[in-house]
Amino acid sequence: MLGPEGPHVTVEGFDGPLDLLLELVEEKKLDILTVKLGDLADAYLARVRALDALPADEVSAFLALASRLVLLKARSLLPSLLPLAEMDEGESEEELRARLLEYAVVRERATALGDRLRSGERGFHREGGTPELPPRGGEVLALAAAWTKVLALASRPREEGMVAPGERYSVEERTAEIEAIIAAREQVTFTELLSTDPTLGWAVVTFIALLDLYRRGVIDLEQIELFADILIRRKQTA
Amino acid sequence: MRSSLANAVESVLFVAEKPVSRAELARVVGATPKHVDNALAELATSYQGTALRLAHDGDDWQLVTAPEHAVHVAAYLGADRLRVSPASLETLAIVAYRQPVTRAEVEAIRGVNCDQTIYTLMQRRLIEERGRREAPGRPILYGTTWEFLECFGLSSLDELPRALTPEGAIPGVGEPVGDRRA
Numbered sequence: 289m290l291g292p293e294g295p296h297v298t299v300e301g302f303d304g305p306l307d308l309l310l311e312l313v314e315e316k317k318l319d320i321l322t323v324k325l326g327d328l329a330d331a332y333l334a335r336v337r338a339l340d341a342l343p344a345d346e347v348s349a350f351l352a353l354a355s356r357l358v359l360l361k362a363r364s365l366l367p368s369l370l371p372l373a374e375m376d377e378g379e380s381e382e383e384l385r386a387r388l389l390e391y392a393v394v395r396e397r398a399t400a401l402g403d404r405l406r407s408g409e410r411g412f413h414r415e416g417g418t419p420e421l422p423p424r425g426g427e428v429l430a431l432a433a434a435w436t437k438v439l440a441l442a443s444r445p446r447e448e449g450m451v452a453p454g455e456r457y458s459v460e461e462r463t464a465e466i467e468a469i470i471a472a473r474e475q476v477t478f479t480e481l482l483s484t485d486p487t488l489g490w491a492v493v494t495f496i497a498l499l500d501l502y503r504r505g506v507i508d509l510e511q512i513e514l515f516a517d518i519l520i521r522r523k524q525t526a
Numbered sequence: 527m528r529s530s531l532a533n534a535v536e537s538v539l540f541v542a543e544k545p546v547s548r549a550e551l552a553r554v555v556g557a558t559p560k561h562v563d564n565a566l567a568e569l570a571t572s573y574q575g576t577a578l579r580l581a582h583d584g585d586d587w588q589l590v591t592a593p594e595h596a597v598h599v600a601a602y603l604g605a606d607r608l609r610v611s612p613a614s615l616e617t618l619a620i621v622a623y624r625q626p627v628t629r630a631e632v633e634a635i636r637g638v639n640c641d642q643t644i645y646t647l648m649q650r651r652l653i654e655e656r657g658r659r660e661a662p663g664r665p666i667l668y669g670t671t672w673e674f675l676e677c678f679g680l681s682s683l684d685e686l687p688r689a690l691t692p693e694g695a696i697p698g699v700g701e702p703v704g705d706r707r708a
Contacts, residue, residue: 303613304638349638390635397623398615400687401678405615408600408607409593409679411579413672414543415603 305353306391308335313388320389325381326361329354356384457490462497470507470522478518528572531557532565536589545586545672570681581681583672593679608650608677617643618652622674622686626656626667644668652677 312328312335313320336350360381469476481494498520501507510519528536534555539546548566552559566587570580573592581590591599600607610618617640620632633640647653656669670683680686 303616304636306637353637387635387637391637394616394619394635397619397687398612401619401622402610402612402615404678404687405608405610407679408596410596410600410608411581411590411593411676411679411681412596412599412603412605413581413588413590413676414540 305350306388307395308332308350309353309357310388310392310395320385320392324360324364325384325388326357326359326364329357329361332357360384457493459493459496459500462493463500466494466497466501466520467506470501470520475519475521478520481520528568529565531555531561532568532572535562535565536569539580539587539589542588545583545588548585548587551587579681581675583670583675583682586672588672590676590681596679610650610652611643611646613638614643614646618647618670618674621647621653621668622670622683625669626659628659628665628667630665632668 309325309328309332310320312331313323316328316331333354336347336354466476466481469481478494478498481498482491486494498507498509498518502509505523508521508523510521511517512519534557535551538551538554548559548562551566552562555562555565557565566580566582573579577592577595579590579592581588599605616636617632620635621627624631629640629644632644644653650673651671652674653668654671656667658664659667674680675682
């Protein structure tokens with residue numbers, strides 16, 4: 289995935305191979321419905337040649353379309369190539385034209401949207417009109433229980449203060465421990481593995497160790513319902 | 527004179543800061559959804575030539591200011607004008623007119639990778655996830671948001687600018703999008 293600063297490349301104002309092809313059609317004042325797309329191969333290639341400063345994957349998209357155009361041109365020049373067309377799995381001139389037309393519609397609409405945006409004529413809704421009320425039907429006891437939980441969490445000592453760096457667990461160690469437990473007991477619950485007062489780091493290491501054991505086919509995992517305790521079982525070897 | 531039901535609906539929409547669904551409106555004003563529809567239509571007509579518009583996204587309704595007065599409201603709110611790059615506008619146009627769509631469908635039409643533009647549009651809350659398509663890989667579906675309607679001064683998706691080339695006018699255009707990349 290690209291981050292917000294990910295590269296976005298436009299080539300001399302062209303945003304992708306279809307955009308460049310459409311631009312050529314319009315520049316030459318050709319009818320998009322009748323133009324022989326193969327005839328544009330030379331002009332297209334000339335533009336693509338100027339693109340060497342681009343990242344490889346960007347250029348490859350342009351080159352793929354260029355090769356398609358060259359093939360279309362070759363076919364029109366050498367009708368004897370036609371039988372080969374049946375073996376060719378690429379898109380035909382009609383398919384490419386349909387794509388180009390579809391893209392032309394999109395670009396037209398994008399321009400219309402852009403004009404709208406530039407005009408600045410937009411709507412505004414009312415902000416801050418409705419006071420936020422607690423959801424209806426809440427129970428006093430549930431609220432009290434939730435509050436008690438929050439207090440318990442708040443009174444728990446900070447992890448930083450509790451675990452000296454030397455005592456930190458590695459996933460490998462924890463994996464070996466769980467493997468030993470499983471070897472002795474056949475099954476154990478996730479809560480048991482966490483023990484009574486787990487720190488965040490401890491829980492994470494335990495969880496990753498379990499994932500690793502599962503990946504290696506050492507254990508089976510089962511959870512009867514949502515939020516139920518996870519059951520860890522020794523894998524039955526067939 | 528507007529009906530008292532239309533006035534009731536208006537008063538609810540006036541205080542609501544979030545869009546209100548048709549069902550919710552029916553519940554709070556004590557009318558059937560059908561009657562609420564009529565009241566909403568009545569309201570929309572009565573706003574012609576005023577500073578308010580009745581906007582809707584599907585079944586959700588909201589009062590917004592008329593686009594003509596955006597400059598004044600923006601001055602009051604200190605709102606910045608939204609800027610969207612041409613590439614993002616293309617992606618946005620595809621999502622707006624064909625929603626819900628997957629990223630692969632957008633890319634098939636534009637012929638370029640659209641990770642970046644979809645990311646940008648999501649960041650600006652112009653598009654949002656709309657569940658997943660029940661197809662291999664269960665790809666994420668995207669659709670436009672309330673912010674989109676507002677930023678473009680649209681009362682609903684029906685008001686999307688109709689471009690010169692209507693969909694379906696040319697054979698092969700506007701038909702269901704497959705993965706047609708060569």
